[in-house]
Amino acid sequence: MSDALESHLVHERRNRPQGPLPVDLVSVQSQLAYGHAGNSSAVPVLRMLGVRVVEVPTTLFSNTPFYATLRGRVLPSDWVADLLRGLDERGVTARAPMLLSGYFGSVANGEVFAEWLECHHAAGAAPRYLLDPVIGDTHTGPYVEPGLEQVFVERLLPLAWMVTPNAFELGRLAGMPALHEPDALRAARSLLERGPEWVLAHSVAGEGDGLVTLLVGREGAWRLHSPRLDVDVAGTGDVLSALMATFLLRGESPVRAAERALAGCHATLESTLAHGWEELDVLAAPAAALEDGAPRFPAEAL
Numbered sequence: 001m002s003d004a005l006e007s008h009l010v011h012e013r014r015n016r017p018q019g020p021l022p023v024d025l026v027s028v029q030s031q032l033a034y035g036h037a038g039n040s041s042a043v044p045v046l047r048m049l050g051v052r053v054v055e056v057p058t059t060l061f062s063n064t065p066f067y068a069t070l071r072g073r074v075l076p077s078d079w080v081a082d083l084l085r086g087l088d089e090r091g092v093t094a095r096a097p098m099l100l101s102g103y104f105g106s107v108a109n110g111e112v113f114a115e116w117l118e119c120h121h122a123a124g125a126a127p128r129y130l131l132d133p134v135i136g137d138t139h140t141g142p143y144v145e146p147g148l149e150q151v152f153v154e155r156l157l158p159l160a161w162m163v164t165p166n167a168f169e170l171g172r173l174a175g176m177p178a179l180h181e182p183d184a185l186r187a188a189r190s191l192l193e194r195g196p197e198w199v200l201a202h203s204v205a206g207e208g209d210g211l212v213t214l215l216v217g218r219e220g221a222w223r224l225h226s227p228r229l230d231v232d233v234a235g236t237g238d239v240l241s242a243l244m245a246t247f248l249l250r251g252e253s254p255v256r257a258a259e260r261a262l263a264g265c266h267a268t269l270e271s272t273l274a275h276g277w278e279e280l281d282v283l284a285a286p287a288a289a290l291e292d293g294a295p296r297f298p299a300e301a302l
Contacts, residue, residue, distance in 0.1 A: 024052045025054070026100070027043060027046070028056040028080075028104075029101065031059060032063055035063050036279050037064050038235075042100070042102070044282050045282050046246060048286045049243075049246045051245070051246050058103060059072065060073060065143075077108035077112045081116065098245055099126070100130045100132065106145060107147040107148050129159055130160070131152070131156050131159075131163045132238065133164075135152070137166060137203075159195065160196045162197065162244070163196045163198070164202070165199070166237055167201060167205070170188060171183075181214070184204045198217050199215075200240075203237075211226050215258045222255055222302060233269075235268075235279075236265055239280070239285050240261050240264075243261035244257050246289075247261065263291065263295065267287070267288030268285050
């Protein structure tokens with residue numbers, strides 16, 4: 001920020017309490033004016049579930065790129081770096097127990113984020129990090145700059161506590177096939193050797209026309225079956241990661257968090273399909289994820 005602009009904006013308020021705002025999660029992802037993807041998908045769900053989230057945008061777009069027009073831009077990397085620096089100056093990073101990253105929009109944004117996180121790790125003050133490695137999907141192929149995959153593999157995977165790829169992204173990170181369950185299980189275990197303690201791999205092809213979500217940790221693996229729905233909208237992976245973060249923050253085990261997250265995510269797709277909407281119904285997630293009793297999609301130990 002320039003000195004002239006800073007002097008114009010910075011001012012004092014009378015009778016402002018000095019207590020810092022509680023923060024549960026910092027979410028670094030894309031942002032949309034219309035529709036749901038990135039922070040525009042995750043943050044409504046997080047806040048409905050009582051998570052105090054600080055959102056850092058990496059893009060400001062009018063909508064997802066599935067329409068005839070797309071307005072806005074990927075934020076310049078110095079802007080993203082400045083926003084992260086501003087959070088440090090407010091003490092946010094030091095008191096937030098969890099960090100989530102998603103779509104970066106550019107290699108440069110991924111690099112400034114990695115540098116920022118590496119500095120906090122070196123100082124022993126990094127939040128627990130959930131990496132959603134947004135790269136692409138089976139029906140689109142990769143839709144990020146090629147160099148970003150190297151940032152994920154070489155710099156962010158070693159710092160992540162959990163990584164939440166879809167099957168296509170899992171294969172790209174592991175450098176091996178991962179679209180079907182046996183291959184995905186091997187690929188997920190290979191990622192554990194690079195740093196993360198947990199891999200949540202979703203949209204894996206199961207038996208018949210069903211889908212499998214795999215939760216793989218250092219001491220066990222679990223499978224969750226769910227039906228494939230005939231609907232293709234953006235934001236489902238962002239909702240899944242947000243729900244995982246929410247229930248981990250509440251003290252749920254990764255297995256129970258995965259069951260809740262999948263139930264909530266599936267409910268958004270069911271509601272979107274039922275209404276015939278062009279964008280994901282993210283507001284359907286919390287109620288389904290909070291349901292007690294027998295899990296709708298129970299985790300099966302492998």
